[in-house]
Amino acid sequence: MKIAILPGDGIGTEIVAEAVKVLKVLDLSFEMEEAKVGGAAYEAHGHPLPESTLKLAQAADAVLFGAVGDWKYDTLDRPLRPEQAILGLRKHLGLFANFRPAICYEQLVGASSLKPELIAGLDILIIRELTGDIYFGQPRGRRTAVDGHFPGAEEAFDTMRYSRPEIERIAHVAFQAARKRAGGKGGKVTSVDKANVLETFQFWKDVVTAVHAEYPDVALDHMYVDNAAMQLVKAPKNFDVIVTGNMFGDILSDEASMLTGSIGMLPSASLNAKNQGLYEPSHGSAPDIAGKGVANPLATILSAAMMLRFSLQQPEAADRIESAVKSVLASGYRTPDIWSEGTQKVGAREMGDAVVTAL
Amino acid sequence: MKIAILPGDGIGTEIVAEAVKVLKVLDLSFEMEEAKVGGAAYEAHGHPLPESTLKLAQAADAVLFGAVGDWKYDTLDRPLRPEQAILGLRKHLGLFANFRPAICYEQLVGASSLKPELIAGLDILIIRELTGDIYFGQPRGRRTAVDGHFPGAEEAFDTMRYSRPEIERIAHVAFQAARKRAGGKGGKVTSVDKANVLETFQFWKDVVTAVHAEYPDVALDHMYVDNAAMQLVKAPKNFDVIVTGNMFGDILSDEASMLTGSIGMLPSASLNAKNQGLYEPSHGSAPDIAGKGVANPLATILSAAMMLRFSLQQPEAADRIESAVKSVLASGYRTPDIWSEGTQKVGAREMGDAVVTAL
Numbered sequence: 001m002k003i004a005i006l007p008g009d010g011i012g013t014e015i016v017a018e019a020v021k022v023l024k025v026l027d028l029s030f031e032m033e034e035a036k037v038g039g040a041a042y043e044a045h046g047h048p049l050p051e052s053t054l055k056l057a058q059a060a061d062a063v064l065f066g067a068v069g070d071w072k073y074d075t076l077d078r079p080l081r082p083e084q085a086i087l088g089l090r091k092h093l094g095l096f097a098n099f100r101p102a103i104c105y106e107q108l109v110g111a112s113s114l115k116p117e118l119i120a121g122l123d124i125l126i127i128r129e130l131t132g133d134i135y136f137g138q139p140r141g142r143r144t145a146v147d148g149h150f151p152g153a154e155e156a157f158d159t160m161r162y163s164r165p166e167i168e169r170i171a172h173v174a175f176q177a178a179r180k181r182a183g184g185k186g187g188k189v190t191s192v193d194k195a196n197v198l199e200t201f202q203f204w205k206d207v208v209t210a211v212h213a214e215y216p217d218v219a220l221d222h223m224y225v226d227n228a229a230m231q232l233v234k235a236p237k238n239f240d241v242i243v244t245g246n247m248f249g250d251i252l253s254d255e256a257s258m259l260t261g262s263i264g265m266l267p268s269a270s271l272n273a274k275n276q277g278l279y280e281p282s283h284g285s286a287p288d289i290a291g292k293g294v295a296n297p298l299a300t301i302l303s304a305a306m307m308l309r310f311s312l313q314q315p316e317a318a319d320r321i322e323s324a325v326k327s328v329l330a331s332g333y334r335t336p337d338i339w340s341e342g343t344q345k346v347g348a349r350e351m352g353d354a355v356v357t358a359l
Numbered sequence: 360m361k362i363a364i365l366p367g368d369g370i371g372t373e374i375v376a377e378a379v380k381v382l383k384v385l386d387l388s389f390e391m392e393e394a395k396v397g398g399a400a401y402e403a404h405g406h407p408l409p410e411s412t413l414k415l416a417q418a419a420d421a422v423l424f425g426a427v428g429d430w431k432y433d434t435l436d437r438p439l440r441p442e443q444a445i446l447g448l449r450k451h452l453g454l455f456a457n458f459r460p461a462i463c464y465e466q467l468v469g470a471s472s473l474k475p476e477l478i479a480g481l482d483i484l485i486i487r488e489l490t491g492d493i494y495f496g497q498p499r500g501r502r503t504a505v506d507g508h509f510p511g512a513e514e515a516f517d518t519m520r521y522s523r524p525e526i527e528r529i530a531h532v533a534f535q536a537a538r539k540r541a542g543g544k545g546g547k548v549t550s551v552d553k554a555n556v557l558e559t560f561q562f563w564k565d566v567v568t569a570v571h572a573e574y575p576d577v578a579l580d581h582m583y584v585d586n587a588a589m590q591l592v593k594a595p596k597n598f599d600v601i602v603t604g605n606m607f608g609d610i611l612s613d614e615a616s617m618l619t620g621s622i623g624m625l626p627s628a629s630l631n632a633k634n635q636g637l638y639e640p641s642h643g644s645a646p647d648i649a650g651k652g653v654a655n656p657l658a659t660i661l662s663a664a665m666m667l668r669f670s671l672q673q674p675e676a677a678d679r680i681e682s683a684v685k686s687v688l689a690s691g692y693r694t695p696d697i698w699s700e701g702t703q704k705v706g707a708r709e710m711g712d713a714v715v716t717a718l
């Protein structure tokens with residue numbers, strides 16, 4: 001088995017180093033090979049996703065990804081900007097299923113913006129379709145408007161689209177995930193759409209409903225995206241699994257992870273049809289704190305655990321990492337982003353060491 | 360001056376009745392004429408926005424709108440569903456500028472999901488573009504995919520688009536609103552986009568930046584929509600005016616209003632280039648509580664105040680209504696949605712009466 005290690009930019013290098021340290025301690029038999037991605041790759045090779053990095057990722061069973069991006073690349077042409085690397089990896093590896101858990105750790109309830117009773121015990125899973133929708137839809141560009149409010153004016157446009165098989169496969173992923181979370185039977189899926197306005201999402205709703213016939217034990221409900229954005233604030237614990245498109249999933253998964261107050265703790269997985277996956281923290285490259293050694297490596301370490309479970313068939317090793325993280329939290333270690341009075345403030349390296357010790 | 364009164368469905372009739380009662384007490388010289396809209400119009404005339412209702416709205420200086428929608432219309436063809444009425448009114452009246460204040464009333468801080476210190480004193484304004492974007496963009500529909508992941512499969516699609524003058528006019532509205540809120544000079548606008556992925560929103564960002572040159576006293580920053588959904592949860596008070604497109608505005612304005620915990624208190628205004636406007640509460644038709652007399656009429660009453668200020672040139676009357684609402688809250692009157700221990704629970708009618716008395 002082979003893991004591609006792509007630390008990227010900003011705090012990416014610091015947090016991935018800690019996750020690699022943890023993986024090494026487990027002493028499992030897989031190879032790791034590192035490559036540059038994002039701004040770091042642009043500096044070295046003139047492109048955020050160089051051919052060599054893409055090849056490595058394609059040949060690997062899993063990719064452990066840090067984060068990309070920095071303000072200094074804001075003026076580059078869009079195709080050269082760091083985040084194109086992540087879009088390119090999703091596209092070329094066919095990573096259509098994005099798993100974004102939003103979990104509130106018992107010890108970190110106080111870090112949330114929400115009142116403790118609304119957030120304590122939160123454990124929801126957002127499944128975002130990741131290779132379709134308006135993210136990749138063609139045609140797109142600038143042109144002269146021929147109709148609309150200002151015919152003759154300059155305009156820009158994009159195309160939102162979903163095909164039946166694209167919706168079917170992500171719906172299956174969601175129903176199966178709900179069932180698994182419920183212990184093999186049951187669970188609930190909330191499909192988020194905007195069927196009252198968009199053709200694409202009326203179709204989405206129809207197809208998800210059709211797929212549901214194969215999962216009679218799983219409950220299904222439908223919710224408009226604006227209402228979902230509200231219900232996440234009002235009563236997040238009413239959700240179990242949420243499935244939605246690429247654009248709505250981008251917004252709602254970030255909203256949900258911020259609700260927990262500890263986005264530095266939240267891993268993510270992006271899988272293709274062969275269970276090849278890309279694993280990365282839910283947070284970004286945080287250029288403001290990069291190089292200071294204060295970043296929280298736990299989301300990346302937990303992403304490595306997801307990788308062991310989903311792509312590398314090592315569920316026991318995944319469990320061990322997750323238990324180690326819990327015990328480190330219980331011992332009171334905290335990076336600054338999750339620190340509170342009475343706990344011990346540590347840096348990225350000490351946090352990684354603490355996980356290693358707990359293992 | 361003429362006001363079209365469109366109560367609509369669900370609690371719409373109850374809450375609009377209270378707002379009309381308040382308007383009548385002011386004894387100003389304008390005419391009011393009522394018409395059916397939404398499901399009620401479909402029942403009576405076979406269409407959610409009958410020609411007669413549209414004509415009335417077009418001829419009026421302002422429209423006071425309740426709410427539309429009920430589950431029982433879910434199986435109708437899309438063009439006949441109640442919410443098409445609101446989309447039709449926006450389109451035919453050219454109501455491109457939607458004002459959605461998110462204000463946290465001092466006495467209602469406890470109703471928020473957020474910790475009091477994060478939400479107390481919140482006073483932000485979301486300006487949503489309301490006649491463009493993927494809401495109205497053509498072409499849209501179903502077809503056989505010729506490219507993408509599954510060529511040959513059935514697919515649905517929509518078109519996102521914005522032209523330069525559409526972006527310019529909403530940017531002007533936002534900069535002017537920020538300046539006005541700051542007392543004639545200053546303020547801050549946050550323009551929300553997804554320029555890293557969408558051509559439409561790279562263009563949006565470019566055009567907003569260009570318009571900003573005319574408002575050197577107003578601060579401008581740009582934020583990606585996923586980050587905005589997070590920052591609203593983390594630190595809503597960091598915002599002043601947010602300006603964004605139709606789709607992102609739909610999601611973010613609902614998220615922001617739910618943050619306050621008292622969406623039953625929040626009015627909205629939708630204006631065209633001639634200051635004709637449609638005024639409606641931020642909440643929906645709530646069919647579950649319709650007919651029970653327990654709905655909160657204050658958002659509609661405050662929408663009537665916005666109407667007096669923006670479309671009917673009666674700023675003093677608007678101030679009077681807003682003061683009356685504040686004093687009613689201070690007296691402890693609460694509809695069930697905002698009720699808490701130690702305050703007095705009242706129904707829609709008693710709440711309307713209390714505002715009348717305070718006037």
Ligand SMILES: CC(C)[C@H](C(=O)O)[C@@H](O)C(=O)O
Binds near residue numbers: 083087250555585
């Ligand atoms: C960087 C950006 C293109 C990306 C996205 O919008 O998908 C990011 O926000 C994410 O959610 O992974």
Ligand SMILES: CC(C)[C@H](C(=O)O)[C@@H](O)C(=O)O
Binds near residue numbers: 609
């Ligand atoms: C009913 C629906 C079409 C509408 C919208 O999406 O604009 C509503 O959600 C709103 O925000 O007014």
